[in-house]
Amino acid sequence: MKLAPRSLRSQITAALALLVTVVVALAGLVIVARIDHRERSDVDRQLAARAEKVQQDADKLLDQGDHQEGDDGQDDYGGLLTGSQSLVRLISNGQVVAERGESLPFPLPVPERDGYAMIQGDGQTWRSLTQPLNNTGDRVEVLQDIDDLQRRRSDNIAIVAAVTFIAAVVTAAGTWLITRFLFHPLQRLRTGALAVSADVTGPALPAVDRPQEVADLSHALNTMLDQLRTSMEATRRFTADAGHELRTPLTTLGMTLETLQRNPDLPEPQRTRALEAMQAEHQRLTRLLTGLQALARGDAHALPERTAVDLSALVTEAAHHATRRHTSVTYRLAPASPVTIQGWSTGLRLAIDNLLDNAALHGRPDGVVDIQLSRHSGLARITVSDDGPGIPPDQRHTMKERFARGSRTHAPGSGLGLSLVEQQARLHYGSLHLGQSPSGGLQAVISLPAEPGPGTGQHD
Template sequence: MKVPVTLRGRLFALLAGLGAVTAVAVAGATYVSVRAEADELFDYQLRQTALSLRDQGRIAGDEAAALADPSFDYVVQIWSLQGLELYSSRPQGMTEPLPARAVLGFSNLHLGGQDWRVFSAATPLRVVQVAQPLAVRQRLAAVAALRSIVPVAVALPLVAAAIWWLIGVSIAPLARVVRAAQAGDANAMNALPTEGLPGEVAPLVEAFNGLLGRLSTAFEAQRSFVADAAHELRTPLTALKLQLGLLRDAPPGPEQDAAIARLRGGIDRAVHLVEQLLALARAEPGAAAASQTLDLAEIARQAVADVQPLADKAGVALQLSAPRPLPLEGDLQALRSAVRNLVDNAVKYGAHAVQVEVLREASGAAVLRVDDDGPGIPPALRERAFDRFQRGDGHDAPGSGLGLAIVQAAARQQGARVSLDTAPAGGLRAEIRWPAPGREAATG
């Protein structure tokens, strides 16, 4: 099983790697710099020793003893101008003296199988040479350089530990978010904490909280819908059960025929309610919608044709104005259901005439408008008319109270807006408006 890389581990690896590279670079630069400074210091000591001996008339006994100490790394030799050796502190292992002919100032010599750094100074009577093995100089310089980088080596693990702790402190708010998400059950829709989150993560958590809020609203709407549907279905199912009992007990003849007619009517109402519930479920936000190019005028003609028998039976004049095709993108079943519900409601609640109109405005917006001359809906109650199972007061027309809810849900699913207004004839105007191409629809 592959272990996922944590954000803390990833940041620590990156920062630790960067710190290690930086420490190596700093240590290397320090090492080179200290060695160079040590070489300069050793050259300075060579020069000062030579100059101090040049200015002396003779070498005192104690000074000569110090120069002859085997542990003394320097070799001091004094020559006369005629090439005679006046003094030599030649250490053990040195097989031959420094050359009598010297280059004044600094020079490098290969003598006795090893390299030497030499400084020579002259006076009118003598030449003073002070030399030091390059190997000794390099060893001392390396030791000094290594000592200079010891603090860097000691500080590196301490800095790594501090980085690990600081990263942990920085991502602690993320850990709180994780614990809050893990603590919730399947029905928990509480917002996750956003206090102290980094600016790069806070928008993600806030967007997730927004999603949780929308899901909570949708779940609450679904629970309410299920409760309302169960309540609405209970009544017709109970009525069907009673009518079935009456049919069983009715003797053959007109009484039984009436019971059968009542049972058939109850079944039709139950079927209609179930169809309305399914149509509303298909039009709910988040339901799969097969978008395709449709002709709104043709959909309106089909809806008018479906409702025409009901209009003829009720004595309602049903007219359609759709002079030309009006193409738009949408879901065929949802739009058919929405348009038919609008026309069906207008016929049921309209007094004498219903006018259906399909047009495209100069702005490019597509509009489906249904006007009737019925009693309409008071402005104060129009917003509530879109609620599920909401029926108009004072009307005995059969219905489930889902028509306008289906229309509004289908309109939102198609990116359109539905509105209610007063028709020119004094009844109700129901209108679905699709925005012009390239414009965003307002929420209806």
């Protein structure tokens, strides 16, 4: 709606003013209705008392006939009705036979039935009570002018309206001033947010101590901002490293192509070596782009739904294919019982393949790679050990970073293998541990939460 206030301060002010208006108006009208009901009940009781009095003095009223006031303003009926803004009538056979009291400025009809009734005429309102008279067939009607009661009710309603208006204005003004004070911390956050930039060294949002909700919001926003800046810094570093890694094979490919183009009569052995080098660089680029794509999907959590994965079958299949890729390396897979986890078979297979390729590339040329799948304390552990130079303890944590290369290795690679393994382990709520194998090489252990096996209960 175009008329609705846009700012939160205006919305709160309008809402509270409306709420107070409704509450005060309803409360005032209820009070007015109660007062009016009580006064009307008093009038009805007075009419009933007068009707009873008339029934007791009915003979006297009949003897005196119509009312004739004397000079002193009194009548022979004892002055009961004179000046009291009331009227008494005796009705027999549908005709008024006697009446005492005020003279009405409009014709008063004979009541058709007994009981209470409202009579209006010439701007006046009267309350009427008609009752049978002493089982004679005659009736008595007692009337009372209630214009004063009507005016009091109108005055009370006017007072309620005035009080409601004043309460709404005071509430709106007070709420507007109070919210200005209460929203000051939010205004500080807004000012700080406008100063935030993409610069990772930019200022943080101002810290707010109270109220507690705004303080929690400030803390949450600063935490989110720190995470975004950390992610942005990692993305910038990752992009720079990726560009650097891509530049080398692309430059090599370009130089080789230029060599082949300038030397169309290059001897066959040299041409063959050039084509093999280009093929190797192409494979390096393919592996690098595949790794980057896998890392990007993991960072974005673009993951399918979790399913049950048989690790035993997955590790067996990965070891079989690794033997085909690295024919000079011996892969020894230890027998293992079936182990099932919840996860993504594609991501787990990518992690296992990277460990097996890493062991083949960084182990001895004709070395041995030991593969073991075990289960302990509710965790499934995939252990891959090689017989290469290994990684010094002070470099093991760094080697999990992207594009990290060890100081002892000269094997080709993109430097993404272990970072891919750690990412998949983390996405499966597990971890990657790097240590030393029994033969002195690298031992990589992936620990993942496993489902309870047959006969194991909840714990192994």
